[in-house]
């Protein structure tokens with residue numbers, strides 16, 4: 107039995123508007139067994155001696171943060187695509203060039219480094235929206251799930267949990283044009299063959315679980331959407347889908363199907379509480395209604411949406427419609443949950459020219475419990491008895507955070523202020539360093555192998 111007592115200078119407990127000072131958190135075998143605020147009035151019984159063996163956590167301790175939308179290999183594009191003009195579609199061509207260099211070995215090395223970078227930022231769980239399934243020209247590897255296995259192993263090495271969202275990707279356009287060139291590696295032919303391949307895969311390790319994804323209404327024909335949704339529903343697995351990131355997708359979908367992408371997904375049984383729509387940057391009012399009524403979640407990826415000139419999603423309107431919001435770093439132009447979370451509020455300010463749309467506790471919820479729930483880990487993301495012992499400690503004495511009220515970290519801190527990360531009761535990051543991965547070196551080496 108592994109049992110630890112942690113004494114947090116501040117801890118952000120569920121349903122609290124702000125952090126609580128002096129909280130004793132007890133964990134046994136990776137679970138939280140007791141949460142005791144010590145002030146006012148000091149320790150509950152025997153005083154200072156009770157705390158003699160406690161591990162001090164100076165600063166603010168948060169629950170584990172969840173990155174609900176990742177394409178690990180996009181990290182190789184950071185800093186390589188910012189010189190020219192263009193838009194989402196020209197960026198996508200550069201992204202495709204990276205895929206040509208990836209195989210199970212180089213994917214493992216890159217993803218391991220990227221997931222370790224996430225760990226340093228306080229991310230204890232990632233949702234990998236994975237569509238790079240096959241070898242050159244679309245030829246399956248000897249193990250057709252070799253790329254999936256590489257991602258699962260990468261997360262194990264990096265020490266974080268993973269939901270592998272195995273993505274069905276069949277066509278190039280809403281009107282069903284076939285995959286060509288780089289896209290051939292994404293395709294399984296049809297949704298039934300996608301389901302057969304995925305069903306044969308069991309992630310190796312308790313840190314990983316399997317979910318499904320529909321790449322988008324561009325990539326899965328309407329009559330095959332229900333096959334993917336049915337696979338996820340039968341397994342009670344999370345189902346994710348890129349949705350309305352670009353107005354062009356909406357226009358094409360209306361032209362072909364006479365429906366918005368959200369309407370099309372609703373028609374085919376894709377929406378629901380286990381479904382997460384990624385982006386939802388350009389929904390109509392009717393779309394927001396459909397998402398809210400079905401309790402479909404939305405994963406916002408603000409740093410990617412700004413990097414790719416996508417636009418600003420109606421975050422407050424969606425939250426008010428009952429849509430659970432989570433966060434993802436998607437293309438990894440930035441991996442920083444604090445930047446991602448504050449962008450939700452700050453983007454609303456730019457749009458409305460008013461402040462104060464999201465309370466700090468709402469930003470925390472999106473970055474932690476809501477993200478974990480969107481990935482199927484409903485017992486994580488809260489510092490509460492019975493929950494997974496994920497603890498992310500942020501220093502309050504850095505050049506960025508000195509003098510900041512603890513609740514203000516969402517507007518002041520960055521990933522570099524994370525000092526310690528505990529996942530399932532195990533210390534993964536200490537003093538800002540990953541204990542098993544030399545993250546900058548491994549990133550540099552892995553990206554040198556595959557960069558365009």
Ligand SMILES: [Zn+2]
Pocket residue numbers: 175177235348384436437
């Ligand atoms: Zn994406």
